[in-house]
Amino acid sequence: MSVWYKKTLGILGLGLAATMVSSSVVSCGAASFDAILNRVWDTSVYRANYTLNVSSWNTAHSMQAEDSRIWSNTYDTFLSTDQYGRIYGSLAVSEYGQQIANDEKYQYVGNHSPDSKEWTYAVREMNWVDTRGNIVIQNRENIVLEGVLNAAIYALNPNNNSDVSELWVSFIEGAEEAQNLFREGGESAAKARRFILGEETIDGRHFGITKGTKWDNDGKTYDTIKFNLTKSAPYFESLLTYSVFSPIYGDNIGVANDYTKALFNGAYYVQQAPQNGKIILKKNENYALKDSTNIETLEYNYLDGGSAAKERTLFESGSTSFFELKSDDLKGWNRYIGKGEESYENPNFGSQYQVDSPDKSASFMMVYNYSNANITNGAVGKAEQERALSASRLLQSKDARAYISTTIDRTEMARYFSKTIDEPGNPSQMLRNTYTGVGVAQDGSGVDYTNYVGDIYKEKTGSVDENPLADGKDPYKGKGQELTKKSQEQLRLDTVKFIQDNNIKTQKVKGYNGERVVLKLILSPSNNTGMNPYINLMMKSFNSISNNPIYIQTQTMSSTDEYRTEGSKGSTDLFMSGWSPDYKDPSSFLETITLTGPYRGYNGTSRLLKTDSSGEYVLANESLRTTATKELTEAFVGYSEGYKTADTEKTVPEERYKAFAEQEYNFFYENFLALPIYTRAMPKVWQVSYLTPYTKSVEAFGTAQFKLYNVLMDRQLRSREEYQKALEEFIKRDEEVKADWNTHRDAAHWRKKTN
Structure with a gap:
């Protein structure tokens, strides 16, 4: 029962x-x-x-959650949180801001300006140790600052393919200019290094992380570091609990996938870390x-x-x-x-x-890939290249994406997590209907941000449900008419027409009548005895729909490392991926799906589009062009620009959340650019x-x-x-x-x- x-x-x-x-x-x-x-x-x-090997021993390179499981103990962050949710100083000194403000009620670790764009921290001593716990780099003056600037040089150089570069550009003054100089290479790249290190200015401006005035307290002298931000961010301290701005011990350490050559500055050092051991x-x-x-x-x-x-x-x-x-x-x-x-x-x-x-705040979605990397990968064979091209071209169609999103039964997959608590015949209680997680951010009245997205849904669809996007409800399945003004059958027919009008190649699928466009979804072997059978059931039900022009083929990878690699480089048409908040603001989620966000490799926009001489986004590969290319490009550009406007211009929580909610609704319910699916944890x-x-x-x-x-x-x-x-x-x-x-x-x- x-x-x-x-x-x-x-x-x-x-x-x-x-x-x-x-x-x-x-x-x-x-x-x-x-x-x-x-x-x-x-x-x-x-x-x-x-369950996944550490992909890198460089906190400026990766943003994999499984890496953080180990990193959190071996690499120190500026700030951290205790069991009460209180933010304290880890690399930083906990009471610095309170004592500078001379206010016992001041609850920040750092000292910040009235507009929350400038933050200063006193930092503790720091040593870098090896795999035997021996000091390799001794604490010295400004060692933390040097390490943070090393991280900036690494993350902002596009040649390093850092997962965290966009957070630097989004928050740190001068980071975008430095990244552009690195992209130019040569003397410009050398200038970027000098700019970051404080040896040169750009238009009279310094890079956004600089040495602050030393702080003398109780007979001890502390170095201070000043962060100058591109925008007002009252939530900035929650971001400093994440490793993105943590120091690294050199700016050329690379991916650093050999733990024996790595150095550590946290509460623990790595004694051993063999692959799969x-x-x-x-x-x-x-x-x-x-x-x-x-x-x-x-x-x-x-x-x-x-x-x-x-x-x-x-x-x-x-x-x-x-x-x-x-x-x-x-x-x-x-x-x-x-x-x-x-x-x-x-x-x-x-x-x-x-x-x-x-x-509880992590959300999982199905990513649609608009430019499968296998299209240009000769090693996979001509047949796979052609299939990948057909899949990517099909997914440009809003009708096709809407058909998938409103036809697939997400409950059949999410039931894996909720079978002990579900009522028969009702949607899975673990369905999640927003990308931004529940509990990530609340306004001054305690209203959760996800309610703002729900309000937009009600406004657009006429839903009378008080909270239509709450976990455990299904605002997608069978809702084609409400969301697109087209019935499920009309969406199917329009998808068929799009395939015909754009000469998209189809193929016979064993066990099914007619020909279909085949989309590939890769699965992790670590879920073979758990979630994978439920995913396969969901896809089997979708594939069994009469006259379905789409067939979703699942493929289990040989190892978890292969699964992660194939997903990150975009060698699959569909991919299940989750995100947890890096900090307490909806932008922690919404930035990731912009055209410059970390999902650009997974959803293929980094391969689909490029900027021309005027800075406009244009198609990068003519073989991908369809009658929907212009509409798809406008949808991504519109979302990215709308996100940036909300992020930089809206500071009052209620106004900020409403602007963000409009963009999130457009991404997932207006343009169907991805599909939120589930949360895996009960609150x-x-x-x-x-x-x-x-x-x-x-x-x-x-x-x-x-x-x-x-x-x-x-x-x-x-x-x-x-x-x-x-x-x-x-x-x-x-x-x-x-x-x-x-x-x-x-x-x-x-x-x-x-x-």
């Missing part, structure tokens, strides 16, 4: 107060609850899993905040074909330190919670506790863990959700009563911190400790 998602959320809270039942419930082949409860854990070692991180004794690095060793085992069930069974065997009880693990759900609605009030296992999930989850409850950040933005600095571990799982007490104490402390930023400062990153 399932229950409504909204009902589940309320009952989950009650579960913590429920009486623990007998621990004799066992699952065949699994450790008994008694064995789990009696196990004693070595609190100096944390063990977890990873055990990653071991050791406590860095040369780290400024080492006194609050409580766990000595972090071990990450490679997990090929990972799933929620496998993570649970690894914990049960004693191989890992924790697991989250997830709704896609039906067997584990029934074992630890039980069957039936009544089990929520009386779960089978009491030694679990409720936490917010950092994944509240249960965790069985040796981590001391409520000592770890659960913020979705930045990298602190992966950070083990200042986190404690327990030798044994606690009783239900002890977890309930810990929850009550945490809620009390959390309320106190929100009322007074100066309370409960009990770690090395605070200069003055408080209760």
